[in-house]
Amino acid sequence: MTVTYLQDFEALARNGGPGEPWLQHLRQEAVERFRRLGFPAPREEDWRFNNLAPIVTTPFRLAPADGSGVAAEALSPFLYALPGSATLVFVNGRYVPALSTPGSLPGGVRLDHLSGAFASDGELLSRHLGRYARSEKNGFTALNTAFVRDGAFLYVPAGVEIADPVQVLFVTDPRAEGGVTYPRNFYFLERGAGAAVIESYITLGDFVSFTNAVTEAVVGAGARLTHLKIQRESERAYHVGTTHVQQGRESQVHSHSVSLGAAICRNNLDLVLDGPGIESGLLGLYLGRGSQEVDNHTFILHAHPNCSTREVYKGILDGASHGIFNGKVYVTREAQKTDAKQTNRNLLLSDRARVDTKPQLEIFADDVKCTHGAAVGSLDQQAAFYLKTRGIGGALARKILTYAFAAEVLEEIPWDPVRTELEQEVMSRLEERGG
């Protein structure tokens, strides 16, 4: 079912789809890859728990690139009240300046939409775009690269720190029903720089659409990046997102991922620790209900000594939903003194909900401290009894304990308005359940 995508590509290329020669080359190469690879097959190890059929068999066409007509008020629940925070809003894959705000950014910082940056930062992009999120093995990434057009571009010069998080919001509205968008983000932090990005994906309304997103982040030596991805699309939508983070020596990355929406959601998160002394944290929360399928694949490459990573992913699965966690930590022979801790915990609220969890450690160094663990369970019975003795039973107790399970991940989100909003969103999901 690749033919409609290839047709759309030809049409886009005929229209002279924007581009310098390097960009045209990148796209052409990617589309050739996609032509060869197609979509992943169920027999492939990385996709064997997934049901990709609904994505693969639906001929999603390129969504009409029309970002007009969306009212700012409609977006206010998805943009957080963080004074000074710059926002970039994209509707149906297209940047909408009227809905975006420049915020207050330190000198030298360049924040733009990617299409704009092709002109202003072509040299940097030609060297880096597509170099990290590789298309070789992943048809979705190849497809995104073939259609690369818009998304967020952030460049932070050496030693410069942005105080407030940049908010990047991808909106799909009903005009994109049955369509596909290809958000593509690129964040580049020079040595010692600091920045935070909140990347949100939403739909306005309840309809079928497909988001195929790719983010590449290059975090220079000693730089610090906090990245929060929030996926709150319609429960009829499909979402495949790949985030690739390349970390230089002694850099720090705090990654948060919250997935609430989509009929099928697949998040890939790859961290390449390309230098010694790196510290990173990966926190994830995913909720499933109805027939939602939510999948998180994380890959951490420890390739140098003295790096530490801590990963905690938690899932709450209700109805007949299906959770998937696959976390691989790969420690090369050179990566001595690696400290890697990985945990995946899942709460099944219904006996029809299920989860496939596969934490994996592959260690080739001999002096490391690595642990991993996975758990699937129901609510903590000790805590449930404790609440009952305080007069709190039934649905309220269930709500409190389910929320507590999620809160452990949410409470590390460093911005109050964001954390509060997400906590309320999770709470209301639990209340809708009949609590």
Add this chain to the structure above:
Amino acid sequence: MLEITNLHARAGEKPILNGITLSVKEGEVHAVMGPNGSGKSTLAQVLAGHPAYEVTDGSVTFLGQDLLELEPEERAKLGLFLAFQYPVEIPGVTNAYLLRAAYNELRKARGQEEVDPMDFMDLVEEKLKLVDWGPEILSRSVNAGFSGGEKKRNEILQMAVLEPKLAILDETDSGLDIDALRTVADGVNRLRRPDNATIVVTHYQRLLNYIVPDYVHVLAGGRIVRSGGKELALELEAKGYEWLTEEAVTA
């Protein structure tokens, strides 16, 4: 207020309580003492309704109702409170949230309006004084990362907010240093009223220097082997439990 008659209970196949009879009236403080494994903590858990225990014989009446027929939360709403030996940590749920939720559940059960967060704050600030705490404890997660002493103090704070008719303190003294013990005991004493009652479950006499009981009961082998006044606790302190447990065996 509380009538326990010939109470038998087991955990799995193992009998733990083997015929306990005990009567507690309003205004009274009862101490339940005994060596490890005597069944004293089980008695507290059975009264609170812990699902791990099965009552095989006997009856318990609380404020005229058949306690054993009630769910744990219904017992709480009726005015029974268990201060846990090992209070449970609930990361992610603040003390303020839990206290207000519990308080409102009680109010609803009594047909009263729920209180809003602001009014509740005023109430809770008064209660905090009883355990000598500032308001910062309210924004911390329930018992998460609390020291042993803080956990016990938190139990007393909950008790102060919920104002139970009958409070059962299960080894509230274990793991406390002398200052924490005094704070906790002060809190309990200040909550004593002519219309409520307290059962203090403890291994040691030490706590009873601060919470002075009207009656002391000694448990051994799941039975009360001796009851007396507060002087019985002193006797136990001096002589240990052996003389009583041996009597129980030869009796």
